[in-house]
Amino acid sequence: MKINDMGKSGELLMKCKSDTTGEIYEVRKDGDFNCTCLGYQTSKKRPKNCKHIRRYKLSVILENFLLVGSQDNLEKAIEDIEQLFKKEV
Numbered sequence: 001m002k003i004n005d006m007g008k009s010g011e012l013l014m015k016c017k018s019d020t021t022g023e024i025y026e027v028r029k030d031g032d033f034n035c036t037c038l039g040y041q042t043s044k045k046r047p048k049n050c051k052h053i054r055r056y057k058l059s060v061i062l063e064n065f066l067l068v069g070s071q072d073n074l075e076k077a078i079e080d081i082e083q084l085f086k087k088e089v
């Protein structure tokens with residue numbers, strides 16, 4: 001994986017504005033997800049993670065659910081969301 005000096009790599013998926021500083025973070029995917037925020041850069045997890053990457057993954061889960069919207073799909077969506085936030089602990 002190539003990362004240039006801005007820490008940007010891969011296809012741009014989502015831009016997030018920081019609530020506190022107003023800074024814009026970019027979530028990208030280049031094999032693994034990556035983000036330009038400090039939380040991601042200093043993450044000790046492998047693969048690295050941050051709330052913006054989780055936010056992006058959550059938006060994908062919800063979008064898929066809203067497209068289909070069946071009962072089976074709801075259970076799958078809940079499972080995926082639980083999985084997403086379990087890793088945060």
Ligand SMILES: [Zn+2]
Nearest residue numbers: 035037050052
């Ligand atoms: Zn981030």
